[in-house]
Amino acid sequence: MLVIFLGPPGAGKGTQAQRLVAEKGFMHISTGDLLREAVKNRTPLGLKAKEYMERGELVPDDLIVALIKEKLPKEGNVILDGFPRTIAQAEALDKMLEELGKKVDAVVLFEVPDEVVIERLSGRRIDPKTGKVYHVKYNPPPEGVEVIQREDDKPSVIKKRLEVYRKQTAPLIDYYKEKGNLLVVDATKSPDEVYEDLITKLGLK
Ligand code: ADP
Numbered sequence: 001m002l003v004i005f006l007g008p009p010g011a012g013k014g015t016q017a018q019r020l021v022a023e024k025g026f027m028h029i030s031t032g033d034l035l036r037e038a039v040k041n042r043t044p045l046g047l048k049a050k051e052y053m054e055r056g057e058l059v060p061d062d063l064i065v066a067l068i069k070e071k072l073p074k075e076g077n078v079i080l081d082g083f084p085r086t087i088a089q090a091e092a093l094d095k096m097l098e099e100l101g102k103k104v105d106a107v108v109l110f111e112v113p114d115e116v117v118i119e120r121l122s123g124r125r126i127d128p129k130t131g132k133v134y135h136v137k138y139n140p141p142p143e144g145v146e147v148i149q150r151e152d153d154k155p156s157v158i159k160k161r162l163e164v165y166r167k168q169t170a171p172l173i174d175y176y177k178e179k180g181n182l183l184v185v186d187a188t189k190s191p192d193e194v195y196e197d198l199i200t201k202l203g204l205k
């Protein structure tokens with residue numbers, strides 16, 4: 001099963017993906033995580049992607065499509081988180097899947113207003129050792145766990161990322177609506193409620 005998680009930054013996609021991995025054995029492919037790893041390791045991709053990411057802009061489509069071509073598992077249950085983010089990426093994915101004789105089974109739209117996104121991103125913290133996502137208020141890290149804040153979770157970059165989402169990524173909502181495989185979850189609810197809604201709508205209960 002191939003599921004795409006679509007929605008603004010901070011909607012809770014990564015949080016829900018980590019739970020589906022833990023409880024339903026999904027593989028989680030996050031282009032954001034892959035890019036941050038590439039930046040950390042100063043790979044050729046990381047060196048090219050770094051400045052776009054720091055500015056809150058999208059990394060060029062050709063680099064992202066090449067990355068997904070390399071990382072997309074051929075088998076198993078997969079969540080694509082943060083990809084596709086443009087119509088061109090969605091078209092490239094369709095082509096890739098067609099060649100593999102596969103398809104997108106469901107696209108989950110995480111619906112959440114900007115104010116919530118801003119509050120979630122400003123309070124987001126990451127455990128760099130495990131990649132686990134926390135929030136200073138909604139999901140504080142356990143005592144003794146050292147967390148960091150992402151550079152692009154600073155207010156000026158958050159604003160830019162929301163603009164980029166609206167202009168370049170939101171058009172994917174209609175793209176997948178027309179294909180008939182869009183599911184919508186109310187992502188303003190608690191993590192447990194969102195998870196229940198998600199597994200119900202995906203038929204995984
Ligand atoms: P995304 O992957 O969509 O960018 P994350 O999963 O990283 O979003 O979540 C953004 C922040 O919001 C994190 O700090 C996370 O702990 C918090 N968060 C996620 N889901 C919820 C929720 N349902 N209610 C409150 N906070 C949440």
Ligand code: AMP
Nearest residue numbers: 031032052053057058059064082083085
């Ligand atoms: P994320 O972790 O999903 O919030 O992504 C962090 C940053 O990585 C984004 O702001 C972009 O700069 C870059 N990025 C992640 N996924 C993509 C993608 N599919 N297309 C272009 N840029 C991406």
